[in-house]
Amino acid sequence: MDEPFAAVAPPTEAAAPTALPVPLDAWSNPDGSTPIEVLALLKAIARLEQVVDQETQSLRAGETPAFEDLNYRKSHGLLELTRAMRLVDPLSIGDDLRDRLESFRDQLERNRLLLKTHLDATREISAILTAAIRDAESDGTYAPPQRLWTLPQ
DSSP: OOOTTTTOOOOOSSSOOOOOSSOGGGGOOTTSOOOHHHHHHHHHHHHHHHHHHHHHHHHHTTOOOOHHHHHHHHHHHHHHHHHHHHHSOGGGOOHHHHHHHHHHHHHHHHHHHHHHHHHHHHHHHHHHHHHHHHHHHOOSSSSOOOOSSOOOO
């Protein structure tokens, strides 16, 4: 059977595929083989890291990512990750795999913060445009009177 991570390149700042930070023999069976469950989990993590990294890099570059495609790929990756996690015995998860999962969680948090910033900016622009359209369409008949001062509080 071919090594499933042979085509995965080392990580870079650009949106490149994510490599395993620890050699696969760190999760070896007594006979030296890596359990298929761990390989499936690592493969799922690597795919999700790649998608999240691509989205993060697009947001950092000021580009508008293809959210529909990225959302589909992240949903698919989450399904794959969930299925792989069910196969791995939680008691057999070593420190290396735990570190890998924590690193992935940190990557997801950075991505979440960038998405939140993007969404907040989108909401602010939307509010500005809504107010401008409302002001342009209104003749002022039903608008509340504008005060040039504020009442003392």
